[in-house]
Amino acid sequence: MEHVLVCYATRYGSTGDIARIIADELRAAGYRVTLSPVSDAIDPGDFDAVVIGSPLYMGKWLAEAREFVSRFRNSLKSRPVAVFSAGFTLRERTSNHLTAVDEALGSSVKLFISPISTGYFAGKLDPDHMSSADRAIVTLTGAIPGDFIEPDEIKKWARELSALLSGG
Numbered sequence: 001m002e003h004v005l006v007c008y009a010t011r012y013g014s015t016g017d018i019a020r021i022i023a024d025e026l027r028a029a030g031y032r033v034t035l036s037p038v039s040d041a042i043d044p045g046d047f048d049a050v051v052i053g054s055p056l057y058m059g060k061w062l063a064e065a066r067e068f069v070s071r072f073r074n075s076l077k078s079r080p081v082a083v084f085s086a087g088f089t090l091r092e093r094t095s096n097h098l099t100a101v102d103e104a105l106g107s108s109v110k111l112f113i114s115p116i117s118t119g120y121f122a123g124k125l126d127p128d129h130m131s132s133a134d135r136a137i138v139t140l141t142g143a144i145p146g147d148f149i150e151p152d153e154i155k156k157w158a159r160e161l162s163a164l165l166s167g168g
């Protein structure tokens with residue numbers, strides 16, 4: 001059975017929630033799945049395929065996710081890798097928003113790897129559980145708080161990914 005690593009960076013947990021939905025869907029499709037935060041202790045070289053996710057903060061992936069890709073680029077290059085991003089702008093997957101994410105990934109993650117699939121998902125904004133600095137930024141940008149995670153969108157992407165991984 002193919003062993004897939006689903007790993008993620010997160011500041012407040014919602015990207016982990018998205019990663020868990022992806023992991024569950026891949027398991028339902030018959031894959032053995034390890035779900036883990038990005039960390040030096042996880043070696044993508046131990047897996048047949050890898051999914052990496054990060055939330056967007058100020059237009060970029062979190063540093064630990066970018067560093068994970070850079071550090072493990074050799075093993076990531078030699079196996080299928082899919083990436084996904086979470087962010088409040090992705091509530092509306094307009095071409096402007098997707099292009100902004102693609103540009104951010106193009107100047108970081110995609111310098112090192114060529115993902116077989118890229119997911120774009122709305123996340124969660126909960127100012128009550130944020131640092132005061134982050135809360136101030138949310139207030140300044142006028143972003144609307146809420147849980148915008150769309151499990152059906154995420155499951156659909158995971159099913160398409162599963163088909164790609166199995167050569168379908």
Ligand SMILES: Cc1cc2nc3c(=O)[nH]c(=O)nc-3n(C[C@H](O)[C@H](O)[C@H](O)COP(=O)(O)O)c2cc1C
Binds near residue numbers: 012058089124138
């Ligand atoms: C300070 C701050 C900056 C953010 N910047 C962006 C951004 O540039 N683009 C975006 O789409 N979402 C942005 N977001 C929304 C987060 O990506 C979203 O809330 C995500 O679900 C958080 O993931 P986490 O709970 O895993 O940390 C920002 C949120 C905060 C608090």
